[in-house]
Amino acid sequence: MKASKRSEDNAKVLAADYTKKAAEYNAEAMQKKNWLDALKFSPDDLSEESQKSVTALANTAQVLDVQSPTSTNIVLALNQLEMDHMKVVNELEQEKGRKACLLEMSQQLSRKLEEIKRISQQAEATWTLQQEELSRDAKRQQFSREKSNNYAADITHYEAKLRQVGLSKEITHSHLCAKWADLQALEKQVKELEQQLQNYTLPPDMALAEVKVQEARQELASIMDGLAITCKTSPCSFCMLNCFYSTL
Incomplete structure (x- = not known):
């Protein structure tokens, strides 16, 4: 709620600034229109080539974000645009380096994950074999214990029979x-x-x-x-x- 309120306040401030700038632009446009009216000059009085030039100049000023499309302002805007372009190119190169580094790290991580997966599979297979071997050992141990008990019972039985028939050394x-x-x-x-x-x-x-x-x-x-x-x-x-x- 607090974040939404801050965003709403920022939006109100930005809207007020846009409204103020719109009022300034309208006032400036009205002033220039009055000047043109005083000179009895209309854009339609210009030739087609002049209208194209004025339109290109206006578009250039709009792209360069220049309020007064003078040659100095346009040159400064172009210089600023070139500096921004160089900055973006440098950032792009840095981003490419980071991307290559991340790609290499991702490939290494992928190889490590494959190796870990293989080791995990081997460990699981070894654990399965060990469990099977332990199961067989337990069965053999149980069988040996039962046979030992049977032998002990047979020995006791036959010793009793030998004592009955009077066996001596x-x-x-x-x-x-x-x-x-x-x-x-x-x-x-x-x-x-x-x-x-x-x-x-x-x-x-x-x-x-x-x-x-x-x-x-x-x-x-x-x-x-x-x-x-x-x-x-x-x-x-x-x-x-x-x-x-x-x-x-």
Whole structure:
């Protein structure tokens, strides 16, 4: 409302100035008309060429905004018009420079926006891939967790069954393998002793020979006792012991 009021006041002042100038122009026109009437001169009395010249002079004065179309005023107006023209040309050149600068900045900004758009698209694609990978990882993790729970349940179930059938450490596969290795070592040692006995030559002294034989029997008895203990601790080795006795 205040801005409209100020505009209205300015318009009133401008209208009053125009009214005043119109009154001055009318008064001046009336004065010049009186002068012409006193001289009994009318524009129609001029020749066609003179009327054209007067019309051109009036148009020039109107274009140059000269109240009195004298040569001095027209020259001054032309100089002022030339200065205004030069000023406008300079402003136009500056405006062209600013326009070129703005155009370059606009092109750079456009390239930056395209680059940002491309980076944004790449980031969005990467984010989508990461989300898909996270979803697959979550599914794999859930599957692994379920399988782990199933394995744990199966282990608990089978452990309960093994306790029901009376599973002990002595009949496990690893324990039997260890006992079998010990049995093979003892068998090898017995075979070596048998080979020594077969190749053994009794000394000429019978007393000394009996002592050697007794020592060999004691050593063999000790080995047999160890073998028997091994077979007792491993129930599945009973058949191996029988086989060993058959070889003896």
